[in-house]
Amino acid sequence: MKQPLTLKINGENRLLLVEPFYSLLDCLRDEARLTGSKKGCDEGDCGACTVLLDGKPVTSCLVLAHSAHDAEITTIEGLADVDGLSPVQKAFVEHGGLQCGFCIPGLIMSATGFLQANPEPTEEDVRFAIGGNLCRCTGYNRVVEAIMAAAAEMRESA
């Protein structure tokens, strides 16, 4: 039976009715109607559902919704503000780091979490950081280029 659960999502407390067996991903999509996080496999293999839990990237399909009640949850919807896109989002747009776009929210969340902890990555670091994110369209070239550009941009404006 659905039970009430308060989650802090993108800085806002949301009171939701959630089945005990719901993953954080199902809760975000079906209950909070934040559909930016994508369900590509529901098995932790593709990374399309990646969100930040207290700043760290996790595959939200492998996290039980009720276990996230103490955490700060950041989803793709929480990155842009009224001033515009985040540096990572902007770099993906400018460098053409996206095609069909289904894996992109997860890639952007992985990159965002990674760059917060590693502001000066090498290209190889970036390739490892997104090693849990499958993308079938881009071949990763432009994704890596975008993340490297975002890192440079973030260092400059820091």
Add this chain to the structure above:
Amino acid sequence: MTTTTQFKVLEQNHPRVDAYEKVTGRAAYASDVYLPGMLACKLLPSERNHARIVSIDTGAAAALPGVRAVVTGTDFPDVRFGSGALRDRYVMPREVVNFVGEPIAAVAADDEATAQEAIELIKVEYEDIPSVVNPLAAMVDGAASVHPDLESYEGYGFTLGHNVSTLLDADRGDVEQAFRDADVVVEDVYRSQGINQGFLEPMACVADVEPSGRLVIYASTQGPYQIRAGLAAVLEMPVSRIRIVPMELGGGFGAKLRLAFEAFPALLAMRTGRPVKLVNTREEVFTMNGPRLPVTNYVRSGVMNDGTIVAREAYTIFDVGAYLGAGPNSGIGHGIGAYRIPNFRLRSYGVYTNKIYVGSYRASGVADMTFAVESHMDHIAHEIGMDPYDLRLHNALREGDVSVSGAVVPSNGLIETLEAIKETMEWPRQLEDGHGLGLALCEWRSGSGPSTAAISINDDGTVSLLTGSTDISGSDTSLAAIAAEALGIPMSSVIVAKRDTDMAPYTGQSGGSRVVYSQGTAVQRAAEDTVQKLMALAAERLGVPEDALGCEDGRVYVMDNEPQGLTFVQLAAASITSRGGPIIGTAALSSMPYTPVFAAQAAEVKVDRDTGQIKLLRYVQAQDVGVAINPMAVEGQLDGGVVQGIGRALTEDQQFDPDNGAVRNPSFASYLMPLAIDLPEIEDVLIRVPAEDGPFGARAVAEPPGFGPPAAIANAVYDAVGVRVKQLPLSGERVLAALNGEYDDIPFDVEALRLAEGII
């Protein structure tokens, strides 16, 4: 080569028109559709690969609280459909199941968990029928029949052999004489594995019934009009009662060209009067929706000592699984590759087996054939002691040659792509032990088919562009760029309309490298029609003849007196009260001339002799794109295509149970697609020999990049350690076995095929 300075919009990088939606999570895919009162649909997969359904008891499932409807095969009209002419398939089996995973019942319930619980309550009694899983075994007389009544099916054509769905052939010249005249005859058999398309967005759709009774499908599709036609056939409804709303497409690569599972939620929505959503799990994507199945290619060439190839024979045995889900083409038309070979005999047998049906994937079959032909080219080169590059250059198609289909080859950049690869990869090059270089040529044609476009002018001088094709990998952005270039306005002044099958004119599918070339031509012509109407209106208002006018930068002006003119804003306003009314430019076409696309690719690898593992050090591709509409998008297509090919070469391997044909690795953890960490940076060289047809000289882009890697890497492995692996993928295990002198046995009885045809 051409100069690119003449363009104001093309040949410059433009962010995608949908980029903001996609990086913010706002882009809506079919699974993101939530409608009031929406039910969830789940499917029951068959447990058997060939069996009669004695009974299906859905009583307990239907009685479960929260379940709103249950349907099985007999709830659908008794009609077969197909992916082409041959109608070999029920949308849901009525009496007989043909593969493990085939959906045999569908449930609609208040939520997904309840629907799944109901699925598990359905009791099915099967009666097994003899089955066959291996296509070579299936062709033998006396083998189990997958479709015992095949010859009575609508659209069945002449074939040879048991369980053969389709037989394709192409012949030229005197093949037998040419083989007798040849100095050397080289013969090989290659085998490619099963491949999943690997799109990240699972198959998904939402069906809704409007109060008027019209069916609306929110779909993940490359072909909205094709889904509409398929649904109309299997539900016996007129197409006018169906509206398809294509949502953002989360990858398709051919898998979403046609009707898939839309009929199940559609019928459930009609039964319940409520919207019904179906989203496949990843396991269902792997086990229910057609992948590419294994292909065996036999290739034989007659060659002169100077390297001239005088004869080619190629036979394809192409496993189509339970149904011909992807049309009959197996890539056999690419059996002579990018070469001038005057005498050839090409045959392709599509063979039914009791496993998941074959689907389309990024130029279906051509990657398999390219692996065979381009590995074979290196084999020939080594047999006659010629450099593989020189052999390719010597035999490469030139302008004026005749293609397989008989069309004359127009101007193209094939030789330039080869030369670019030679230069970039520094071919030939002395390498250290265990390192090697390999080449492959790729060949395709720009896709054709019905294309339409309409352009209207808005009050502020911008334009709205309407086409029927769904966006595929940035095609909307490319179409906007073509419109902007032709109209003389910036990209930001083109709005690409979101569309559905009610509002947009009919168009072909988004696939086969068709959209930018054919649909783009329609857009260019619609833009030219728009300009002509603007000029006619301006001529009337300015009192000058039309031929005295020019059109540039959003303005029509008098060429002898540039300050005199009217902006698009003024013309839009004037058109409202003009004789012709508001401005709308249109164009439509049905087909386009043969326009080839060529690419050359090269791999540099290191092979570990102790483990057989291949490390890909460099990958370079040069492709003749004609003109790069949006270079950033073109390179994105090239990179993505090559990486799919690298997966095909090294790790991807859809495996099937040898006894019941079931997919054995239905997950991303067991079906291994390339990750960023597996890859070097892909190096792209764009060659620009403008096409004689196509928008502003652009050629198709998307398909060829994926063809080359299996052969280029296999050839590099041979160069590195002297073993020729003829079975994909080139796994460490397989390469190590080859290093120990053990090769896969790839049986192929070409004599039996020749004999059946009367060739002795």
